[in-house]
Amino acid sequence: METEETTSDQLGRSTALRLQQLKGQLFEVALVAATLVGILAVLALFVQISSDAFQPETASPAWFLVYLGTLVGPTAAFTLYARRRPAVRETNAKAFAAVFGGLLLALVTYAVVDSLSPYDVFTYAFFASLPPALVLAYDRTTEDRTYTGPAIPASIIVGVAVAALLYDFVRGPIGVAAEWILYFGLVTVPAALLVWTLTASRRGRRSGALAGGIVAAGGLAVAVASIVTGANASLLVVLYSAFIVPTGYVLWRSVRTDPEGRVGVAGPFVLLGGTLLGAAVVDQFGIRSPDSFLTPNLLLQSWDGLTASNAGVYPQIVGSIIIVGFMAVLAFPVGIGAAIYLEEYAPDTGLRGRLATILEVNISNLAGVPSVVYGLLGLALFRRTLGFGTGIVVTASGTLGLLILPIVIVSTQEALRSVPDDLRQGSYGMGASRWQTLREVVLPEAIPGTLTGTILALARAIGETAPLVIIAIATTTYSPPSGLFSSGTALPLQIFAASANAKPEFRHGVVPAAAVVLLILMLLMNATAIVIRNKYGREN
Amino acid sequence: MSNEPESGVGSLQRSGFVVRKERLYGRLIAACAVLTIVVTVGIILALSGRALSFWSEISPIMYFTGTSWSPVIAQDYGVLPLISGTLIVTVFSAVIALPIGLAAAIYLSEYASDKARSILKPSLEILAGVPTVIYGYMALVYVTPMIDRFLPFSAQIIPPGVPVLPEFTFVMPSLGTFNALSASVVVGIMIIPMVSSISEDALSAVPDSLRQGGYGLGSTKFDVSTRIVVPSATSGIVASYVLAISRAIGETMAVTMAMGMSPQMPYFPNVLRNLAESSQTITAAMVQIAGADSLGTGPTYEAMFALGMTLFAITLTMNVLAELVRRRFREEY
Numbered sequence: 001m002e003t004e005e006t007t008s009d010q011l012g013r014s015t016a017l018r019l020q021q022l023k024g025q026l027f028e029v030a031l032v033a034a035t036l037v038g039i040l041a042v043l044a045l046f047v048q049i050s051s052d053a054f055q056p057e058t059a060s061p062a063w064f065l066v067y068l069g070t071l072v073g074p075t076a077a078f079t080l081y082a083r084r085r086p087a088v089r090e091t092n093a094k095a096f097a098a099v100f101g102g103l104l105l106a107l108v109t110y111a112v113v114d115s116l117s118p119y120d121v122f123t124y125a126f127f128a129s130l131p132p133a134l135v136l137a138y139d140r141t142t143e144d145r146t147y148t149g150p151a152i153p154a155s156i157i158v159g160v161a162v163a164a165l166l167y168d169f170v171r172g173p174i175g176v177a178a179e180w181i182l183y184f185g186l187v188t189v190p191a192a193l194l195v196w197t198l199t200a201s202r203r204g205r206r207s208g209a210l211a212g213g214i215v216a217a218g219g220l221a222v223a224v225a226s227i228v229t230g231a232n233a234s235l236l237v238v239l240y241s242a243f244i245v246p247t248g249y250v251l252w253r254s255v256r257t258d259p260e261g262r263v264g265v266a267g268p269f270v271l272l273g274g275t276l277l278g279a280a281v282v283d284q285f286g287i288r289s290p291d292s293f294l295t296p297n298l299l300l301q302s303w304d305g306l307t308a309s310n311a312g313v314y315p316q317i318v319g320s321i322i323i324v325g326f327m328a329v330l331a332f333p334v335g336i337g338a339a340i341y342l343e344e345y346a347p348d349t350g351l352r353g354r355l356a357t358i359l360e361v362n363i364s365n366l367a368g369v370p371s372v373v374y375g376l377l378g379l380a381l382f383r384r385t386l387g388f389g390t391g392i393v394v395t396a397s398g399t400l401g402l403l404i405l406p407i408v409i410v411s412t413q414e415a416l417r418s419v420p421d422d423l424r425q426g427s428y429g430m431g432a433s434r435w436q437t438l439r440e441v442v443l444p445e446a447i448p449g450t451l452t453g454t455i456l457a458l459a460r461a462i463g464e465t466a467p468l469v470i471i472a473i474a475t476t477t478y479s480p481p482s483g484l485f486s487s488g489t490a491l492p493l494q495i496f497a498a499s500a501n502a503k504p505e506f507r508h509g510v511v512p513a514a515a516v517v518l519l520i521l522m523l524l525m526n527a528t529a530i531v532i533r534n535k536y537g538r539e540n
Numbered sequence: 541m542s543n544e545p546e547s548g549v550g551s552l553q554r555s556g557f558v559v560r561k562e563r564l565y566g567r568l569i570a571a572c573a574v575l576t577i578v579v580t581v582g583i584i585l586a587l588s589g590r591a592l593s594f595w596s597e598i599s600p601i602m603y604f605t606g607t608s609w610s611p612v613i614a615q616d617y618g619v620l621p622l623i624s625g626t627l628i629v630t631v632f633s634a635v636i637a638l639p640i641g642l643a644a645a646i647y648l649s650e651y652a653s654d655k656a657r658s659i660l661k662p663s664l665e666i667l668a669g670v671p672t673v674i675y676g677y678m679a680l681v682y683v684t685p686m687i688d689r690f691l692p693f694s695a696q697i698i699p700p701g702v703p704v705l706p707e708f709t710f711v712m713p714s715l716g717t718f719n720a721l722s723a724s725v726v727v728g729i730m731i732i733p734m735v736s737s738i739s740e741d742a743l744s745a746v747p748d749s750l751r752q753g754g755y756g757l758g759s760t761k762f763d764v765s766t767r768i769v770v771p772s773a774t775s776g777i778v779a780s781y782v783l784a785i786s787r788a789i790g791e792t793m794a795v796t797m798a799m800g801m802s803p804q805m806p807y808f809p810n811v812l813r814n815l816a817e818s819s820q821t822i823t824a825a826m827v828q829i830a831g832a833d834s835l836g837t838g839p840t841y842e843a844m845f846a847l848g849m850t851l852f853a854i855t856l857t858m859n860v861l862a863e864l865v866r867r868r869f870r871e872e873y
Contacts, residue, residue: 039663045682374583379586499677507681
């Protein structure tokens with residue numbers, strides 16, 4: 001009797017236990033589902049939007065087979081090969097960064113300088129870089145370097161002011177020069193100097209000068225060759241200096257110094273070669289490619305609201321880049337400065353301590369202010385108070401700069417907070433001042449974290465639309481901005497404006513393609529941030 | 541810079557120039573920090589100046605109690621339809637995002653392996669990083685037709701024969717081109733990471749000793765998660781809810797593109813009709829005014845600032861509330 005009871009009791013308990021277990025499992029499944037549902041929904045929408053942009057269903061199966069053979073297969077094989085070998089993987093990552101980063105840098109530089117006029121950019125760049133160069137040269141000749149630090153920013157400001165004053169005198173003589181010479185001065189000369197200093201620090205002065213000289217001579221050769229053949233000398237000079245030179249430098253160094261990972265250099269070329277080979281095969285056999293809307297036309301033409309095949313977003317892309325780039329110049333120094341004050345300077349107690357608390361609360365509140373409200377601030381500040389014109393680049397940059405300021409501050413603060421205090425104490429112990437400690441010890445340690453945060457802030461800014469609508473930035477312009485005070489537009493605004501276009505080839509074609517371009521821009525920035533964060537994490 | 545720096549090797553005193561340089565840098569940096577206060581003051585001044593001049597022309601009573609918003613055609617400046625539109629989107633996006641976000645936070649903090657977390661966390665963050673125009677476009681072009689495939693849908697709550705008002709039949713009409721439902725869905729998706737990341741921080745901050753205590757008493761993981769960890773992190777979770785709702789209220793492009801521009805007072809009692817039809821939020825009304833040609837003057841233009849002021853007041857209150865909740869009810873361990 002007694003035993004029977006125990007058994008049934010145990011049975012009952014085990015059923016209860018099993019129910020408990022089931023409940024726990026169901027709960028976990030529900031949690032996983034909840035975590036995934038948002039991600040999967042957005043993924044599905046991305047698939048939709050890119051399928052509209054690329055129209056893969058219009059391609060013949062042979063097209064997919066060709067690219068499977070030339071691009072996907074080799075790339076997958078190479079990835080599998082590199083996965084097991086850390087040295088190869090590392091070199092591969094470096095080569096990818098050099099090749100695609102360089103290519104992107106070259107194209108962006110060319111597009112931006114071209115739209116802002118190379119003559120103007122050269123004038124300002126020349127006057128802004130000459131005085132600090134002189135200061136640095138003087139610095140090498142003397143022992144006492146107390147004044148060099150403050151003299152450099154001061155000399156840059158003086159240089160820009162002089163350029164602005166003398167603009168009318170100088171612009172004439174500079175205007176005589178051929179365009180490629182200006183690009184040579186803007187891009188090739190810095191590239192050559194960079195190669196010079198990098199090589200000189202590793203292999204001595206003479207090789208440094210030699211390497212720099214080779215780079216500069218190569219630039220001249222490229223220019224001469226393209227003039228002879230009638231190609232676009234400016235673009236080729238930029239491509240040579242910002243793409244070929246860094247790629248060549250990185251690849252050459254990897255091949256020479258890293259015998260284990262040498263193979264990794266081939267990674268980007270497997271990808272590029274596969275694409276080119278696939279294109280050649282498709283062309284040769286007349287295989288039907290997809291009627292993709294993401295065409296060179298889309299990237300290089302200006303907008304056309306009537307014919308989908310003519311519609312392009314070149315002015316919008318360049319406008320976005322210029323707006324966000326100038327915004328970075330405005331907002332990052334201020335944001336980083338504010339973060340340094342809050343983390344390194346502000347005391348915890350007393351009147352100043354209370355001020356710091358107020359600042360912190362204020363910054364977290366600013367981060368929660370809706371972006372439309374920043375649009376109103378920009379309207380009131382730049383249009384009414386400063387009297388700037390409607391829809392110009394400076395207004396857009398300034399407004400977005402105010403918007404991302406809290407993000408920059410918070411992420412920089414986090415980066416500064418993660419610098420261990422021992423380093424500061426060590427630096428103070430050796431007699432360094434607060435500023436010296438900051439400049440030599442704290443900031444270099446905090447740079448990766450700061451960069452990650454600021455790049456994410458850039459990615460946020462490039463997709464921001466509402467404040468730009470409020471400050472009345474034009475939705476469509478037919479040429480990229482020609483200066484900081486000229487009108488420009490941004491890519492998300494064009495997407496907003498074109499979303500009302502009900503024609504199917506726009507609704508399910510051009511606009512998704514433009515959205516894909518915007519998403520790719522953002523993903524590139526995010527990927528850069530992640531790469532920097534991972535590299536930094538590994539080093540620690 | 542006239543005095544020579546005393547750079548004697550034995551001198552421990554910094555030269556006057558260095559001291560002054562340090563002080564200058566310190567002040568420059570402090571000025572950067574103070575600029576953030578200037579931004580806040582700027583926002584308040586920019587909004588209040590125009591908003592007050594608007595309210596001196598249009599009486600605030602009319603503004604806050606009027607049931608018709610038609611600034612361009614009828615010169616009606618009643619804000620209630622806009623608040624109703626904002627509330628519809630906010631409520632339904634919260635219905636989507638708050639439970640999902642909390643569940644994701646519990647999963648990430650209590651259940652997920654390190655590897656799963658390292659993949660899922662950044663993926664969730666991407667949801668907040670996608671530009672809102674793209675969300676708006678997706679809502680307009682993809683989400684609306686996708687949902688509309690299942691509509692209209694009707695079910696009677698009360699069995700037939702019982703004499704009640706016909707409105708008590710559960711009816712979800714088919715969606716218009718512009719509708720609040722698709723806007724709510726995308727806004728809900730976009731605020732999930734806000735809930736999940738702040739809640740996860742709160743859940744992770746619950747000390748392990750509480751969990752171990754729970755296990756020691758024979759609790760299952762389910763019990764520990766739902767009865768110990770979540771209640772201990774309530775303040776953080778509530779704060780994340782408030783911040784996410786505040787973000788939904790301020791969201792602009794997605795609701796402008798997906799929800800349209802026709803301000804409506806809410807339909808009652810069939811609340812679902814509100815979701816199926818076009819409506820307008822405060823933010824969308826601001827975009828509409830900014831996009832209109834009559835820029836620079838007139839009460840319509842100033843109405844934009846009044847709306848901005850309203851929006852700013854609402855979101856600021858909510859953000860302060862979230863901070864207060866977090867501070868006041870923070871469990872000290």
